[in-house]
Amino acid sequence: MSTAPNEQSRSRGKAPAGERVADWADGRLGIYSLAKANMRKIFPDHWSFMLGEVCMYSFIIIILTGVYLTLFFHPSMNEVEYHGSYVPMQGQLMSEAFNSTLHISFDVRGGLLIRQIHHWGAVVFLAGMFVHMMRVFFTGAFRKPREVNWLFGFLLFVLGMFTGFTGYSLPDDLLSGTGVRIAEGLVLSVPIVGTYISFFLFGGEFPGHDFVARFYSIHILLLPGIMLGLMVAHLILVFYHKHTQFAGPGKTEKNVVGMPLLPVYMAKAGGFFFLVFGVLAVLAAVAQINPIWAMGPYRPDQVSTGAQPDWYMGFSEGFVRVMPGWEINVAGHTLVLGVLIPLIVFGLMLVSIAVYPFIESWITGDKREHHILDRPRNAPTRTALGVAWLTFFAMAMVGGGNDLWATHFHLSVNSVTYFVRIFLFAGPVIAYIVTKRICLGLQRRDREKVLHGRETGIIKRLPHGEFIEVHEPLSQEQLHTLTAHEQYTPAEIGPTVDENGVERKVPASQKLRAKLSNAYYGEHAQIPKPRAEEYKEITSGHGHH
Amino acid sequence: MSSQDIPEENLPAEQDHAHGAVATADEENPFADPGLPPHEHRIQDIDERAAKRSERAVAFLFTVSMLATIGFIVSYLAIPNDKSIFVFPIGHLSAMNFALGLTLGVALFCIGAGAVHWARTLMSDVEIADDRHPIEASPEVRAKVHADFRQGAAESGFGRRKLIRNTMFGAMALVPLSGVMLLGGLGPAPKTKLRHTMWAKGKRLVNMNTGQPLRPEDVAVGSLTFAMPDGMSEHDEDFQNEIAKAALMIVRLQPDDIKDKRELDWSHQGVVAYSKICTHVGCPISLYEQQTHHVLCPCHQSTFDLTDGARVIFGPAGHALPQLRIGVDSEGYLQALGDFEEPVGPAFWERG
Numbered sequence: 002m003s004t005a006p007n008e009q010s011r012s013r014g015k016a017p018a019g020e021r022v023a024d025w026a027d028g029r030l031g032i033y034s035l036a037k038a039n040m041r042k043i044f045p046d047h048w049s050f051m052l053g054e055v056c057m058y059s060f061i062i063i064i065l066t067g068v069y070l071t072l073f074f075h076p077s078m079n080e081v082e083y084h085g086s087y088v089p090m091q092g093q094l095m096s097e098a099f100n101s102t103l104h105i106s107f108d109v110r111g112g113l114l115i116r117q118i119h120h121w122g123a124v125v126f127l128a129g130m131f132v133h134m135m136r137v138f139f140t141g142a143f144r145k146p147r148e149v150n151w152l153f154g155f156l157l158f159v160l161g162m163f164t165g166f167t168g169y170s171l172p173d174d175l176l177s178g179t180g181v182r183i184a185e186g187l188v189l190s191v192p193i194v195g196t197y198i199s200f201f202l203f204g205g206e207f208p209g210h211d212f213v214a215r216f217y218s219i220h221i222l223l224l225p226g227i228m229l230g231l232m233v234a235h236l237i238l239v240f241y242h243k244h245t246q247f248a249g250p251g252k253t254e255k256n257v258v259g260m261p262l263l264p265v266y267m268a269k270a271g272g273f274f275f276l277v278f279g280v281l282a283v284l285a286a287v288a289q290i291n292p293i294w295a296m297g298p299y300r301p302d303q304v305s306t307g308a309q310p311d312w313y314m315g316f317s318e319g320f321v322r323v324m325p326g327w328e329i330n331v332a333g334h335t336l337v338l339g340v341l342i343p344l345i346v347f348g349l350m351l352v353s354i355a356v357y358p359f360i361e362s363w364i365t366g367d368k369r370e371h372h373i374l375d376r377p378r379n380a381p382t383r384t385a386l387g388v389a390w391l392t393f394f395a396m397a398m399v400g401g402g403n404d405l406w407a408t409h410f411h412l413s414v415n416s417v418t419y420f421v422r423i424f425l426f427a428g429p430v431i432a433y434i435v436t437k438r439i440c441l442g443l444q445r446r447d448r449e450k451v452l453h454g455r456e457t458g459i460i461k462r463l464p465h466g467e468f469i470e471v472h473e474p475l476s477q478e479q480l481h482t483l484t485a486h487e488q489y490t491p492a493e494i495g496p497t498v499d500e501n502g503v504e505r506k507v508p509a510s511q512k513l514r515a516k517l518s519n520a521y522y523g524e525h526a527q528i529p530k531p532r533a534e535e536y537k538e539i540t541s542g543h544g545h546h
Numbered sequence: 547m548s549s550q551d552i553p554e555e556n557l558p559a560e561q562d563h564a565h566g567a568v569a570t571a572d573e574e575n576p577f578a579d580p581g582l583p584p585h586e587h588r589i590q591d592i593d594e595r596a597a598k599r600s601e602r603a604v605a606f607l608f609t610v611s612m613l614a615t616i617g618f619i620v621s622y623l624a625i626p627n628d629k630s631i632f633v634f635p636i637g638h639l640s641a642m643n644f645a646l647g648l649t650l651g652v653a654l655f656c657i658g659a660g661a662v663h664w665a666r667t668l669m670s671d672v673e674i675a676d677d678r679h680p681i682e683a684s685p686e687v688r689a690k691v692h693a694d695f696r697q698g699a700a701e702s703g704f705g706r707r708k709l710i711r712n713t714m715f716g717a718m719a720l721v722p723l724s725g726v727m728l729l730g731g732l733g734p735a736p737k738t739k740l741r742h743t744m745w746a747k748g749k750r751l752v753n754m755n756t757g758q759p760l761r762p763e764d765v766a767v768g769s770l771t772f773a774m775p776d777g778m779s780e781h782d783e784d785f786q787n788e789i790a791k792a793a794l795m796i797v798r799l800q801p802d803d804i805k806d807k808r809e810l811d812w813s814h815q816g817v818v819a820y821s822k823i824c825t826h827v828g829c830p831i832s833l834y835e836q837q838t839h840h841v842l843c844p845c846h847q848s849t850f851d852l853t854d855g856a857r858v859i860f861g862p863a864g865h866a867l868p869q870l871r872i873g874v875d876s877e878g879y880l881q882a883l884g885d886f887e888e889p890v891g892p893a894f895w896e897r898g
Contacts, residue, residue: 111622111642114647185892189827189894190892192895196736202732202733206739207828241681250579250581250582251581260670260673268661275654279651279655279656279657286651287639299786302822304829307844308829326864327864334896335898340893477578478583484577533575536577
């Protein structure tokens with residue numbers, strides 16, 4: 002505490018109100034040290050960095066609209082007769098959950114709008130996370146020191162899927178009830194404990210009287226609570242690690258180049274919240290989503306065709322649809338492989354996302370920090386694996402909508418199913434090979450550009466009649482950018498027999514690692530980037546050819 | 547902690563040149579980092595009139611937002627809830643929803659667009675480089691933390707007094723069991739509930755739509771009829787649970803077409819009754835192909851041949867649909883001759 006009179010008078014009289022409030026807060030919360038580090042924090046600029054923002058903002062919008070919906074929604078399965086303003090359902094028996102959702106949609110002013118923003122927000126949230134994860138994956142942003150943040154993001158995605166599922170099941174309409182029934186069938190397939198889990202989940206037999214209330218507390222409290230914590234942790238780590246950036250002039254592993262939080266990113270990112278919210282509001286105004294009044298209340302003995310889950314659950318639906326109906330009956334017990342295997346594959350698909358960074362870092366053995374992003378072409382094997390995963394996902398999605406493919410394109414639903422059964426396996430293999438070829442082709446093109454310059458399209462005729470195309474040498478910036486990436490050399494096991502002829506034991510894990518490393522960084526897996534000597538030899542001697 | 551140093555390999559990947567170095571292409575390295583390119587001025591940086599135009603554009607967007615919010619309030623108060631309007635090319639919409647969503651959307655979007663335009667055209671776009679620091683602590687900090695921890699651990703006696711440690715682990719491991727026990731209240735044990743339905747000997751088959759008991763002559767060739775057991779009502783407390791198991795579908799076949807002997811035995815004059823609940827994951831089967839007498843589940847396309855014991859001929863279902871043994875009672879109504887002999891619906895571990 003300073004007691005200098007001039008200072009005191011300054012803080013009492015002359016300082017602007019905002020400054021005095023800030024001083025007051027700093028004295029209690031220590032906000033100045035926080036602001037010192039973050040107010041002018043630098044964020045690099047790239048369009049793909051906004052994908053994560055889409056997720057964060059749609060999550061906030063979902064929470065805001067979701068709180069509003071809880072003011073009107075009744076999470077109860079008590080049967081009531083409908084007497085609201087939607088005429089076609091007058092007098093029909095339905096659960097209170099369905100009844101109150103109709104009430105929100107038809108009788109609460111703006112209720113339908115908020116419901117539709119909430120559902121569209123969820124669809125966009127999951128899509129945003131999906132694309133954001135693709136960005137992080139294909140640019141290698143998951144590498145040290147960001148592996149833990151990758152896991153946080155992965156958990157947000159998986160929890161988001163289940164929050165979405167429990168959310169769209171709440172209205173207790175015919176479509177979502179069918180989805181819950183399918184989920185129950187999946188649970189029943191679990192060996193030994195499946196039947197018990199199902200009875201504990203539904204409070205007895207399906208559908209029972211409990212699941213809406215239980216899904217409600219999971220949907221509005223348990224999962225979003227965890228997700229909120231994870232999102233805050235995710236953001237803290239983004240701040241702490243500082244943002245990644247693409248290679249380019251002036252950008253190194255030891256700096257971060259961009260514009261400051263205050264004012265540019267405050268305005269851009271803050272403005273982006275309103276852009277996302279605005280787009281969702283317009284979507285909710287013009288694009289109907291989940292019209293539960295067209296489906297009616299849930300009855301376990303009724304169903305409609307074209308029953309699809311929300312998009313992010315579509316791939317799991319695909320596994321369930323294309324799996325052959327294998328069932329093993331042994332000693333009075335049934336192993337329902339036809340349902341259990343899709344459930345396991347669904348889990349493995351997700352787990353593969355979580356573990357990938359650790360597998361790759363084990364293969365490279367690289368323990369350094371990486372802040373410069375890879376261009377996808379410069380990591381051909383990783384890129385190809387990612388595209389193979391996406392192809393598997395997409396094929397499963399086709400399987401999940403096999404009836405829609407059949408009706409829209411006048412195909413036999415059986416043929417679509419057989420197609421998916423084959424291409425669920427063949428598709429990713431083809432995608433892997435094609436992607437790797439494309440990556441290597443692009444690497445060759447970069448190499449060509451660095452060594453021989455850019456094709457200008459100008460054709461020059463030489464005195465003796467020969468036509469040549471003029472190549473323009475790249476600028477220093479471009480040369481640097483195209484050669485900034487690192488190339489690993491494949492890990493070697495070394496000789497297994499030493500000079501005395503004694504055999505050295507090589508653990509199987511090391512052999513596997515060497516094999517994988519060769520697949521990732523061997524001769525056929527990357528094009529050597531141009532070396533300075535090559536460049537000098539070509540450019541100094543006889544000019545371009 | 548043998549080494550006090552951060553291993554070289556853990557440091558950030560080294561690049562050709564140190565941070566910020568403005569290197570020029572030289573004999574040594576033609577690919578050297580030339581450093582940050584010079585800042586290029588935008589039109590707004592050099593022309594005050596252009597800057598004014600941007601300012602007006604931003605202010606215009608914010609003004610549009612204000613007007614849209616007023617539009618939202620007016621729409622909320624003025625538009626009747628049940629009014630429908632036609633909007634090309636979307637079709638008929640709730641006027642309220644359309645007006646509220648559009649005005650809210652415009653009000654929000656224009657704030658965002660204004661802020662972004664402001665940032666892009668008027669705020670400084672000079673790129674700044676910030677230093678990074680290794681995430682891991684310096685060797686001194688690391689050593690200090692390790693030493694502190696060792697001292698704290700030693701002072702607690704945790705490692706030395708094994709009895710305390712082991713009993714504590716034991717207590718901590720057991721205490722969550724209380725929580726697990728409490729979960730027992732979530733549901734009753736399955737027992738044999740999945741094996742029984744409302745069907746029993748003498749229960750009449752009641753048409754699901756009309757609520758009337760069915761006679762064999764009510765079931766026409768080529769029709770698919772849904773039935774439930776007599777005495778069941780939509781208003782029953784456990785109607786949903788019971789119908790989830792008892793839902794029945796009835797078709798009439800030519801007795802000669804029935805290939806399965808047991809199916810023929812359990813039918814009545816060609817009328818056969820099967821569980822409507824798919825044996826895959828429990829969707830109600832609703833699609834019937836008259837010519838082939840195949841039924842198809844709309845959820846996952848499991849297809850069953852009703853002329854052959856409802857065996858699975860396509861799709862992910864693992865076993866045939868359970869058949870209900872039927873006959874007619876003294877008054878000529880169709881009746882069940884017992885419950886299903888096997889559990890209906892999806893397979894489960896105890897099914898056998």
